[in-house]
Amino acid sequence: MRLVRSLIALVLLALALPASAALDAGVVAQLGADDSEVRIEAIRKLAVTQDPRAIDVLRALGDESLAVIDDGKRAVIVAGGQLSDAASGEKLGAAPSGLDPIIVNNRIRGEIGSAIAALRLGSSDRATRLAGARELQGSDNEEALPIIEAAAAKETDAEVKAVLELAGASLAIRSSDPAVRIKAAQRLAASTDPQVRQMLATLVTRQKDGSYPEPDDSVRAVVQASLNAVNERLRRTEMALALFSGLSLGSILLLAALGLAITYGLMGIINMAHGEFLMIGAYATYVVQGLFRSHFPGAFDWYVVAALPVAFIVTAAIGMALERSVLRFLYGRPLETLLTTWGVSLLLIQASRSFFGAQNVEVENPAWLSGGIALEGGYVLPFNRMVIIGFAMLVVLAVWLVINRTRLGLFVRGVTQNRAMASCTGVPTHRVDMLTFGLGSGVAGLGGVALSQIGNVGPDLGQGYIVDSFMVVVLGGVGQLAGTVIAALGLGSIAKFLEPWSGAVLAKITVLVFIILFIQKRPQGLFALRGRSAEA
Amino acid sequence: MTRLFPLPVWSAVFAVAALLIVVLPVLHLAVPAGHALHVSSFWITLLGKFMCYAVVALAMDLIWGYTGILSLGQGLFFALGGYAFGMYLMRQIGRDGVYGVDLPDFMVFLDWKELPWYWAGADSFLWSMFLVVAAPGLLAFVFGFFAFRSRIKGVYFSIITQALTFAAMLAFFRNDMGFGGNNGFTDFKRILGFPVTAPEMRTLLYVLSGLYLLGALVLARWIVTSKLGRVLTAIRDQESRLMFLGYRTLYFKLAIWTLAAVMSGIAGALYVPQVGIINPSEMSPANSIEIAIWAAVGGRGTLFGPIMGAFAVNGAKSWFTVAYPEYWLYFLGLLFVLVTLLLPRGLMGLLEKLRRRRRPIDAPATAAAAPLGEVKP
Numbered sequence: 001m002r003l004v005r006s007l008i009a010l011v012l013l014a015l016a017l018p019a020s021a022a023l024d025a026g027v028v029a030q031l032g033a034d035d036s037e038v039r040i041e042a043i044r045k046l047a048v049t050q051d052p053r054a055i056d057v058l059r060a061l062g063d064e065s066l067a068v069i070d071d072g073k074r075a076v077i078v079a080g081g082q083l084s085d086a087a088s089g090e091k092l093g094a095a096p097s098g099l100d101p102i103i104v105n106n107r108i109r110g111e112i113g114s115a116i117a118a119l120r121l122g123s124s125d126r127a128t129r130l131a132g133a134r135e136l137q138g139s140d141n142e143e144a145l146p147i148i149e150a151a152a153a154k155e156t157d158a159e160v161k162a163v164l165e166l167a168g169a170s171l172a173i174r175s176s177d178p179a180v181r182i183k184a185a186q187r188l189a190a191s192t193d194p195q196v197r198q199m200l201a202t203l204v205t206r207q208k209d210g211s212y213p214e215p216d217d218s219v220r221a222v223v224q225a226s227l228n229a230v231n232e233r234l235r236r237t238e239m240a241l242a243l244f245s246g247l248s249l250g251s252i253l254l255l256a257a258l259g260l261a262i263t264y265g266l267m268g269i270i271n272m273a274h275g276e277f278l279m280i281g282a283y284a285t286y287v288v289q290g291l292f293r294s295h296f297p298g299a300f301d302w303y304v305v306a307a308l309p310v311a312f313i314v315t316a317a318i319g320m321a322l323e324r325s326v327l328r329f330l331y332g333r334p335l336e337t338l339l340t341t342w343g344v345s346l347l348l349i350q351a352s353r354s355f356f357g358a359q360n361v362e363v364e365n366p367a368w369l370s371g372g373i374a375l376e377g378g379y380v381l382p383f384n385r386m387v388i389i390g391f392a393m394l395v396v397l398a399v400w401l402v403i404n405r406t407r408l409g410l411f412v413r414g415v416t417q418n419r420a421m422a423s424c425t426g427v428p429t430h431r432v433d434m435l436t437f438g439l440g441s442g443v444a445g446l447g448g449v450a451l452s453q454i455g456n457v458g459p460d461l462g463q464g465y466i467v468d469s470f471m472v473v474v475l476g477g478v479g480q481l482a483g484t485v486i487a488a489l490g491l492g493s494i495a496k497f498l499e500p501w502s503g504a505v506l507a508k509i510t511v512l513v514f515i516i517l518f519i520q521k522r523p524q525g526l527f528a529l530r531g532r533s534a535e536a
Numbered sequence: 537m538t539r540l541f542p543l544p545v546w547s548a549v550f551a552v553a554a555l556l557i558v559v560l561p562v563l564h565l566a567v568p569a570g571h572a573l574h575v576s577s578f579w580i581t582l583l584g585k586f587m588c589y590a591v592v593a594l595a596m597d598l599i600w601g602y603t604g605i606l607s608l609g610q611g612l613f614f615a616l617g618g619y620a621f622g623m624y625l626m627r628q629i630g631r632d633g634v635y636g637v638d639l640p641d642f643m644v645f646l647d648w649k650e651l652p653w654y655w656a657g658a659d660s661f662l663w664s665m666f667l668v669v670a671a672p673g674l675l676a677f678v679f680g681f682f683a684f685r686s687r688i689k690g691v692y693f694s695i696i697t698q699a700l701t702f703a704a705m706l707a708f709f710r711n712d713m714g715f716g717g718n719n720g721f722t723d724f725k726r727i728l729g730f731p732v733t734a735p736e737m738r739t740l741l742y743v744l745s746g747l748y749l750l751g752a753l754v755l756a757r758w759i760v761t762s763k764l765g766r767v768l769t770a771i772r773d774q775e776s777r778l779m780f781l782g783y784r785t786l787y788f789k790l791a792i793w794t795l796a797a798v799m800s801g802i803a804g805a806l807y808v809p810q811v812g813i814i815n816p817s818e819m820s821p822a823n824s825i826e827i828a829i830w831a832a833v834g835g836r837g838t839l840f841g842p843i844m845g846a847f848a849v850n851g852a853k854s855w856f857t858v859a860y861p862e863y864w865l866y867f868l869g870l871l872f873v874l875v876t877l878l879l880p881r882g883l884m885g886l887l888e889k890l891r892r893r894r895r896p897i898d899a900p901a902t903a904a905a906a907p908l909g910e911v912k913p
Binding site for chain 1: 600606679682683685686687688690691692694695696698699700702703706707709710821822825828829832862865866868869870871872873876877880
């Protein structure tokens with residue numbers, strides 16, 4: 001950025017030296033007027049001067065280092081304690097004290113931004129021109145239209161030209177001449193910008209009094225056609241995007257529910273404190289982050305990886321302690337277990353408030369999890385969500401391996417199917433209970449690490465997930481790992497596909513109602529256990 | 537009469553009721569403020585609130601303690617009753633709102649021009665009375681019918697009712713629902729034209745709550761001592777055996793579940809004008825689970841237990857949230873853990889144990905209170 005700026009400065013210098021024509025001092029002085037309208041007028045006038053000096057003046061105004069002297073007749077730039085005349089650049093010596101710079105509000109700031117952008121179109125640097133053109137797309141300074149059109153006409157770079165033409169068309173569509181508007185609307189059909197679509201859609205939407213923002217019927221038809229074209233182009237991107245966010249939400253649900261699929265699905269323990277294990281996992285990430293920041297700042301980017309085993313061990317230990325100290329007395333009494341674990345969840349929430357404060361704590365994304373892949377139309381696929389999708393799959397795989405390929409898994413399945421028989425063959429059932437519950441809690445801890453990368457980390461983090469997680473497990477079918485995976489991804493996708501029509505909250509309600517209805521039809525969930533174990 | 541309670545119990549009930557429903561209101565209204573015997577409006581409102589809670593605990597006890605169905609939606613029915621009466625209270629504000637127009641303020645704020653269709657009739661007191669019963673009753677009936685027909689029971693049922701409550705809370709948080717969104721209903725002015733904050737109105741609501749609690753207690757006692765009560769207890773202890781005997785347990789469960797919802801709804805309607813606000817947070821799943829702990833603390837499967845539990849837990853809550861707000865959740869959490877682990881029969885069970893220790897040859901406890909054999913999941 002600094003390089004670009006000094007480049008611009010050099011270019012400006014080169015341009016300014018031969019020309020050295022001063023700006024209109026009267027117009028510059030108007031920048032300090034009391035009336036906002038007058039000031040905006042002046043800014044717009046400066047924007048069309050094509051004079052590089054105007055950039056310095058406007059930038060000074062934006063930095064609040066412009067002041068007026070001589071009863072508002074002369075504007076001066078204050079820089080490093082030195083005064084210079086804003087219009088001519090003439091040095092005026094040391095700045096007197098008590099000189100009040102012109103205060104700018106947000107509206108003026110916006111005007112300054114687009115004015116500078118318009119002025120930058122004259123730059124010989126491609127990146128500068130492109131940035132200027134992009135910025136002008138959102139502007140409504142109609143006076144900039146001739147400049148944009150002139151710049152587009154002589155622009156040689158295809159990308160900059162396209163952006164300029166769009167920016168020009170966005171302005172021209174507000175023109176008072178219907179012919180100009182039609183031409184602008186036709187050109188806008190090439191856009192992939194959601195903002196352009198929004199603008200076009202507004203023009204053809206009937207207002208409350210029955211009129212349209214675009215009064216002319218023929219123009220409206222063209223606008224509608226362009227809108228359709230833009231929609232068509234964006235639709236595919238948006239479908240892909242909805243699929244991605246569905247998958248992303250699904251994988252988050254999956255991470256939240258997988259531990260529950262073990263503790264509830266396999267062991268039949270209703271753990272209402274499950275959400276709090278997610279919360280503990282997220283706080284573990286926060287603590288590891290703090291340790292890395294103070295002790296290994298060089299490896300800070302990898303703190304998330306280090307947090308995984310820490311979160312797993314901490315939550316698994318707490319889970320095992322809970323199982324040994326409380327839950328084992330309640331086996332066979334699921335309703336009591338529900339109430340007790342709810343109490344445990346209250347204790348854990350309040351404990352985290354006492355330790356870490358009631359406010360959310362800040363967990364920073366490491367560099368490799370920030371940013372994302374930019375898509376057509378200004379959409380972004382964030383890296384952290386992509387990584388979480390992959391991570392969820394890895395965790396599912398790991399859990400599957402543990403349950404199906406290890407000795408512990410064999411014991412777990414044995415105890416689930418027939419506790420008495422497993423005990424007779426020498427399986428230490430109590431130990432297995434403890435370890436299974438620890439595994440489920442640990443997996444929740446891993447989910448907490450993932451959640452810390454995409455949302456707020458606070459004492460209430462788990463509360464938002466508990467109902468959803470139970471729904472996933474219930475829908476997937478108790479005791480079914482595959483059912484849990486499919487239910488999580490399915491619910492995530494349904495919610496995300498409903499969202500554009502109904503909004504996030506209504507989508508969530510719809511999904512909940514859907515599950516309640518579904519359970520009526522298939523009380524055993526998507527994947528029912530068959531045979532003897534179904535009765536257990 | 538004597539079939540319901542033995543005579544000494546009746547006298548105790550009437551003594552407590554007379555103290556709560558007659559003596560305290562008289563002390564509130566007739567004794568001037570500042571006098572040592574004056575009961576302040578704070579206490580009247582607080583106890584009025586608690587009596588509404590006690591009815592909900594009683595309803596919870598009927599459905600959970602006697603029938604073995606742990607409902608995590610009792611808070612939803614309570615809030616629905618509250619909302620139904622709140623609509624009437626909102627209409628009674630008339631043009632005294634902030635914007636001085638006929639519509640409730642939140643609708644003006646949303647730029648709505650007329651009342652949505654489901655607000656039709658909210659002006660009528662009788663219609664709102666009907667809604668207070670019908671809204672929770674109908675929802676419970678429909679939901680219960682489908683749930684019980686699919687033989688959803690045990691924890692499954694609890695979780696589904698929790699999901700229902702959660703979904704309803706999200707829905708009521710939306711402004712588009714037409715129930716005031718986040719803020720719900722508040723700033724009530726009158727009931728039937730009389731100012732809602734006047735001491736007489738407050739006392740009247742309080743007395744009504746007291747009478748309602750007394751009525752609910754007698755009704756519940758009548759149910760649990762009737763044949764219906766025997767069937768309900770049998771459903772709790774061995775539902776499949778009962779079905780083999782030819783009982784359609786669906787209808788028994790549906791009846792008691794709907795009755796419990798209606799009881800909670802009416803309690804909510806009495807509660808809202810006393811506290812002066814109803815908003816969606818009343819529907820949060822946490823509130824419904826808290827209701828279960830009132831019943832558990834007092835003692836499930838007894839009728840006086842849940843009433844005591846509601847008073848005890850809420851009394852503790854009022855004290856903690858003023859004196860040690862940060863320790864309230866610790867207390868509540870521990871209550872959940874310790875009561876289920878160590879006091880499965882609650883305070884009533886504890887009292888019984890103490891009494892029996894004092895008089896070891898005494899007759900065994902009442903039959904209804906005895907079994908706590910858990911239904912299989």
